[in-house]
Each structure stands twice: as structure tokens, then as C-alpha cells.
Amino acid sequence: MRILLTAIALFLFSLAPAAADDAVQVGRLSCAVEGGIGLIIGSSKDMTCTFHSDNGGTETYTGNIKKLGLDIGVTGRTRIEWIVFNAGNAPYAHGALSGTYVGASGEATLGLGVGANWLVGGSRDSFMLQPWSVQGQTGVNLSVGFAGLTLN
Numbered sequence: 001m002r003i004l005l006t007a008i009a010l011f012l013f014s015l016a017p018a019a020a021d022d023a024v025q026v027g028r029l030s031c032a033v034e035g036g037i038g039l040i041i042g043s044s045k046d047m048t049c050t051f052h053s054d055n056g057g058t059e060t061y062t063g064n065i066k067k068l069g070l071d072i073g074v075t076g077r078t079r080i081e082w083i084v085f086n087a088g089n090a091p092y093a094h095g096a097l098s099g100t101y102v103g104a105s106g107e108a109t110l111g112l113g114v115g116a117n118w119l120v121g122g123s124r125d126s127f128m129l130q131p132w133s134v135q136g137q138t139g140v141n142l143s144v145g146f147a148g149l150t151l152n
Contacts, residue, residue: 023085023128026092027053029061033078038071038141049151051084051097061097061151067105069145075109078137080117088126097122098151101129105147113137119149 031049044066051059086092099122107115115137119129129149 023087025054025083026086026127027051027055027084029082029084029097029129031080031082033065033080033137035074035076035078035139038067038073038075038143040070040072042066042068042145043071043143045078047080053092057094059094059097063149063151066148066150067143067145068148069105069143071141071143071145073109073139073141073143075113075137075139075141078115080115082117082119083130085128085130086126087120087128097127099127101127101149101151103147104145106144107137107141108143109137109139109141111138111140113139113141115143117147117149119147121149122151 029049029051031047033047034045036043036045044064046064047062049061049063051061053059084097101119101121103117103119105115105117107113117129121127
């Protein structure tokens, strides 16, 4: 299992520089994800996020994160921090992060845990959430697979 997690981490790291090279950082997205139970082949958890724009403004989003793949265990409330990049030509406007993001996700928890999420999407698929999110959670959990995030 450790080899599988290492392989996924290396794959995600290899995607990071290419994706971020042409993008412009526009802020930080801070999310609180509700705890829950992994249902072996997937999970769905509600979340509330605050976008902190580089120009000083803030916006609140609600949504959920769904995972499809190996997802076994129980987690408490999780905190995820992403750097937000504008990967397209669309100018940033209020509410522009609303939409669906898809990508890969991996996390491991035994008491305290960490995770990584690589997601692209949003308004006109022009926003990217930093390939390596900072994630902290508690519980006992192992999750590797595809992720979908919806922000409203």
C-alpha cells in the first residue's frame, strides 16, 4: 500500500509544474470538510469554504467533495487549504470559483493525517486548485482515487 501511495504522490508532483507555469495566482481557498465514513469505493462530504483573494476580498462557498476509488475508514472534520490559480483567459469575477472541479486525490490518516488533491475546473474550467493542497484531519482512513468538488 505504501508503494501505491508513493507512486500516486510522484505522479501528482509531476503534474504540478506544468499546470502552474501558465496560470496566475489569484488567492487562497480555505475549506472545512465535514467528517464521515469511507464507503470502500467512494465517499461524499459537505464542505464550507472561504476564498481569500490576493486583492483583499473574501467570498464564501458551500459544496461537497466526492471520491471514487479506495476509501476506507472514518475521519473527523478536515481542513483543506488550496492556492487558487486562474488557468484560463477569463478575468476573475465575484463567484467565479463556483462550478465543478475534477482530478485525483490521496490521503492517509492514523490518528492525524495528511492528503493531496489535484483539481481543475470552476467557471468555464478556467481555475485550478493548487496540485498539492495542505490537508489536516483526524481519524483512521486510507483514500486513493478520483475526486470531484462542487462549489456553489
